[in-house]
Amino acid sequence: MDTEREPVRVVVVDDDQLVRMALRLVIDGEPDLTVVAEAADGDAAIAVVEEQRPDVVLMDVRMPGRDGLSATRELLTRPAPPRVLMLTTFDSDDLVLGSLRAGAHGFVLKDTRPAQILDAVRTVAEGNPVLSPAATARVIAAATGPQSSHTRDATRRAARKQLSALTERELETARAIADGLGNPEIAERLHISVATVKAHTGSLFAKLAVENRVQIALLVRDAED
Structure with a gap:
């Protein structure tokens, strides 16, 4: 009997159109993943998530207008929220910890290999948190301290x-x-x-x-x- 599941539905949020295009190409190339919408800022992200009800949101941290942290906090207060995977070029402690405090399910740097980003999307879709190795090290260092x-x-x-x-x-x-x-x-x-x-x-x-x-x-x- 065929029990094949529907693809994981993803919304890509980034103020850079080229980044959104690249992520869409990578994600849509996988049979178990599909991009259902894009957004260029936090307010647009909230609107498309409300409309599309995705499983996972790939959320840029820093954007003009409403940033990714604020949008994540808002999304996660709503009924049946998506899983949010933060994606950024920055890796400072305040961003890592701020993302996690906002309720994000993962934090991955944009220079992470595409295959690892895809694995991260699948991992958070399954309900498991994920951090890039660099982010994990920073969280540990910031949380423990001298x-x-x-x-x-x-x-x-x-x-x-x-x-x-x-x-x-x-x-x-x-x-x-x-x-x-x-x-x-x-x-x-x-x-x-x-x-x-x-x-x-x-x-x-x-x-x-x-x-x-x-x-x-x-x-x-x-x-x-």
Whole structure:
């Protein structure tokens, strides 16, 4: 019986027409993804999302008029909101953290390889957060900050105690998440299927009592520092 799913519906938001065109070409080249609309600023993004009801919005952070952070906050207050993946040329801490605080489900730099951007769209469409490796590193650095040696030791012990509940394979998966890898890259690194990666990640969420992959990355960083 044919159970093929409908393509993931994507709205592309960027003030640069060439960027929108490039993203549309890349996304529409995939059988499981399709661009249903474009917008050049935050206000237009809200309007087209209201009309099209996409699964994922690829949202530029900095745009004239209403920016991507403001538009994201507005979209996520509405019923049945889309998943929002922030896309920008900038990678400063305030933008990464600001995007996450706004409720974004991911943050990817525009110089990320097209294949990784496509994987990021698929990942957030499945309900999982995603950050580029550079963004993950910045979130970890900004969230932890300098600590005294006493506090550092206590944090390390607590993190290691939490991670001790994991199997070896789950720990390898956690370390790959801390490196900013998405599920396909983790599967390739560990020589396992993507379905198995998802199963291990689900176990990590349950055993570590975390809500997202960034929290997993923070625990790994704390344990290994």
